[in-house]
Amino acid sequence: MKLPNPRNLKRQNLQLLNFCPYFKQVKGHWIDTETKKLTKLKHIDWGASWDHVNPDPERVRCGKFRMLFEARNIIPSFCLSCWKVCVTPRTLRELFDLRDIQIEMVEENPKCWCKCGIEMRDWTPGKIYGGYFYTNSYEVGIERWKTVRKNVSEKISPDVSVILKRYCTEFEINTGDSSKYLRPEGADAIEDMFWHILEMDTLGITQPEWALLETYQQWIQHGWRWGSEEDRKQIEVDHNEGQPLYIIPRTYNPEE
Numbered sequence: 001m002k003l004p005n006p007r008n009l010k011r012q013n014l015q016l017l018n019f020c021p022y023f024k025q026v027k028g029h030w031i032d033t034e035t036k037k038l039t040k041l042k043h044i045d046w047g048a049s050w051d052h053v054n055p056d057p058e059r060v061r062c063g064k065f066r067m068l069f070e071a072r073n074i075i076p077s078f079c080l081s082c083w084k085v086c087v088t089p090r091t092l093r094e095l096f097d098l099r100d101i102q103i104e105m106v107e108e109n110p111k112c113w114c115k116c117g118i119e120m121r122d123w124t125p126g127k128i129y130g131g132y133f134y135t136n137s138y139e140v141g142i143e144r145w146k147t148v149r150k151n152v153s154e155k156i157s158p159d160v161s162v163i164l165k166r167y168c169t170e171f172e173i174n175t176g177d178s179s180k181y182l183r184p185e186g187a188d189a190i191e192d193m194f195w196h197i198l199e200m201d202t203l204g205i206t207q208p209e210w211a212l213l214e215t216y217q218q219w220i221q222h223g224w225r226w227g228s229e230e231d232r233k234q235i236e237v238d239h240n241e242g243q244p245l246y247i248i249p250r251t252y253n254p255e256e
Contacts, residue, residue, distance in 0.1 A: 035199055037196075037197055037198060037199040039199040048117070048207065048215055049117045049118045049120055049215065049218050049219075049222075050115045050116065050117035050118075050215070051099060051115060051116055051117055051207075051212060051215055051216075052115045052206045052207060053099065053102045053103060053106060053114050053115055053116065053206070054102070054106040054110070054112060054113055054114050054115075054206070055113060055115065055206055056113035056134055058078065058136075059113065059134060061078075064198060065078065065079055066168070066170065067194075067198075068191060068194050069170070069171060069174075071194075072187075072190055072194075073174060073175070074183065074184065074187045074190060074191065075167065075171050075175065075181060075183070076191060077183075077188075077191060079167045079168065079171065080167065080181075080183075081136050081137055082134065082135075082136065082166065082167045082168075083134075083135045083136070083137060083138050083140070083141030083164060083165070083166055083167075084132050084133060084134050084135070084141070084164070084165055084166075084167075085132070085133040085135075085141065085144050085145045085148045085162065085163070085164055086130065086131070086132055086161075086162070086163050086164075086165060087116075087130065087131040087132070087133075087148065087152060087160065087161070087162050088127055088129065088130060088131075088160065088161040088162075089116075089129040089130075089131065089156070089160060090128075090129075090159075090160065090228070090231070091129075091223070091227065091228070091230065091231040091234055092129070092219060092220065092223040092227065092231060092234065092235050092238070093234055093238065094129070094156050094157070094160065095116060095117075095118075095129040095131070095219065095223075097155060097156045098116050098129075098131045098152070098156065099116050099131075100155075101148075101151045101152065101155055101156075102114045102115075102116060102131065102133075104151075105133075105147070105148075105151070112133065112144075113133065113134040113135075114131070114132060114133045114134065115131070115132055116129075116130065116131035116132070117129070117130065117131075117215065117219065118130070118218060118219055118222040118223070120222075123169050123170070123173060124169075128222065128223065128226050128227055128231075129219075129223070133148055138166075141164050142164065144164075145162065145163075145164040148162055149162045165178070166178040166179075220235060220239050220245070221245070223235050224236070224244075224245045
């Protein structure tokens, strides 16, 4: 990408194209001496609340897509064609059942991109667990929804919610109805500049099995803390020999 002539830069355009102030706040990035791009230590998130059963190589960049949105309130072009099937298990047992479904679907179709885990985001009210299947078009999304709906109904329950939605909810929170979004003028140039200065990293690649032990421990703790009474009892039976995960304190209040 050829940078514009600095003699011709307008202040407003310069503010939009200059990402340095944003990345100074984000921290952890520096300019690589060889690539001359912003980079950070390449790593896999081993404390993740998700089991990345089969991550899409293109969606390794999802964290970077969200950075562009945070910095300029522009939905990246790749995300505009992202359609995802969202499943909401009601118990930890159902979450593990969904994980089994995802593994089976990946064996049948290696391009079935998916993950599952616990919901800890502020904009997922009432959702303790979640599972996601990612596609790159509405047409493929509809077909994936049909397959997931059938598998979930047969192997878990027809009462488990399965929906199809477009791109990340974070985007809709700030830009409104996903069916009405229009890219602002000049968005392509701003996005080109963003990718020109930023190096990709490997965040999002499947965790090794030993690191998934931490993930599953998080699932158990999370479910026992936030799940329904039925869910907690199942967790105690399945994971702690029928006993509470933590001691229930003795109480001394007088009888009423």
